[in-house]
Amino acid sequence: MPTVLITGASSGIGAAIARALAPRHDLILVARRADRLTALATELGPRHRTIAADLADHAGLAAVVSGVAELDVLVNNAGVFALANGDAITAEHLDGLWRINVNAPMLLTAALLPRLRAGGSVINVSSAVVENAFTSCGAYTASKCALEGWSRVLREELRPRRIRVGILAPGATDTEVWPPEFAGAERSRMVRAADVAEAARMMIEAPPATSFDRIAVTPSSGAI
Numbered sequence: 001m002p003t004v005l006i007t008g009a010s011s012g013i014g015a016a017i018a019r020a021l022a023p024r025h026d027l028i029l030v031a032r033r034a035d036r037l038t039a040l041a042t043e044l045g046p047r048h049r050t051i052a053a054d055l056a057d058h059a060g061l062a063a064v065v066s067g068v069a070e071l072d073v074l075v076n077n078a079g080v081f082a083l084a085n086g087d088a089i090t091a092e093h094l095d096g097l098w099r100i101n102v103n104a105p106m107l108l109t110a111a112l113l114p115r116l117r118a119g120g121s122v123i124n125v126s127s128a129v130v131e132n133a134f135t136s137c138g139a140y141t142a143s144k145c146a147l148e149g150w151s152r153v154l155r156e157e158l159r160p161r162r163i164r165v166g167i168l169a170p171g172a173t174d175t176e177v178w179p180p181e182f183a184g185a186e187r188s189r190m191v192r193a194a195d196v197a198e199a200a201r202m203m204i205e206a207p208p209a210t211s212f213d214r215i216a217v218t219p220s221s222g223a224i
């Protein structure tokens with residue numbers, strides 16, 4: 001079965017992608033919370049394994065890379081969401097977002113590319129913020145714009161190797177990223193993580209001649 005590495009698999013969209021892919025793929029589940037990863041791997045079955053690592057630092061990235069021989073699909077899903085108005089952005093705020101939303105996917109992909117088999121894919125989880133402006137989301141939006149810019153270049157670089165690069169851009173999705181006080185009344189309008197995962201499954205299982213370059217999955221009642 002094809003091997004798929006999913007970052008940020010301990011909750012939300014990453015865990016949902018794992019559930020959607022588990023029947024037809026061998027999964028490597030990556031995040032910091034080992035207990036969550038183990039519980040998910042137990043739920044999904046013995047073919048699947050976990051690597052607990054902090055992708056914000058080089059040791060964590062190295063631990064993931066050393067735990068992988070060959071793979072077919074890399075899903076760069078791990079991400080952090082933090083708010084600050086333009087006049088409140090600090091170096092620490094930027095660094096926290098950039099390490100996970102930009103540096104981790106770029107560095108992990110660079111290290112794993114030699115082990116990625118022809119016919120496979122890289123899926124980068126971006127956000128609807130790239131196309132819609134939300135106040136206080138400036139640094140987060142910039143990080144996802146960077147992710148998408150890099151993804152488009154990587155797509156061209158990998159065409160000769162028959163590796164596809166897909167951008168998955170969810171709108172507001174019902175996960176732990178939304179604090180209860182914010183999500184409250186809006187939660188029922190949000191996209192379900194399982195439905196974002198279905199889009200990821202479609203991208204990964206697309207026929208070899210087809211690339212779903214970018215899929216946006218948004219709340220049908222409008223942006224939140």
Ligand SMILES: NC(=O)c1ccc[n+]([C@@H]2O[C@H](COP(=O)([O-])OP(=O)(O)OC[C@H]3O[C@@H](n4cnc5c(N)ncnc54)[C@H](OP(=O)(O)O)[C@@H]3O)[C@@H](O)[C@H]2O)c1
Binds near residue numbers: 010032036079081170
């Ligand atoms: N929910 C939304 O409305 C929404 C909308 C657009 C885009 N997105 C994007 O979707 C992706 C998944 O978000 P989500 O909503 O599913 O949020 P989530 O439930 O908070 O999931 C985030 C995942 O990233 C992992 N992660 C965070 N920091 C990490 C680190 N330093 N090292 C390793 N793993 C780390 C977390 O695992 P650990 O804490 O266990 O490490 C967790 O599994 C993100 O890229 C996010 O930007 C979400």
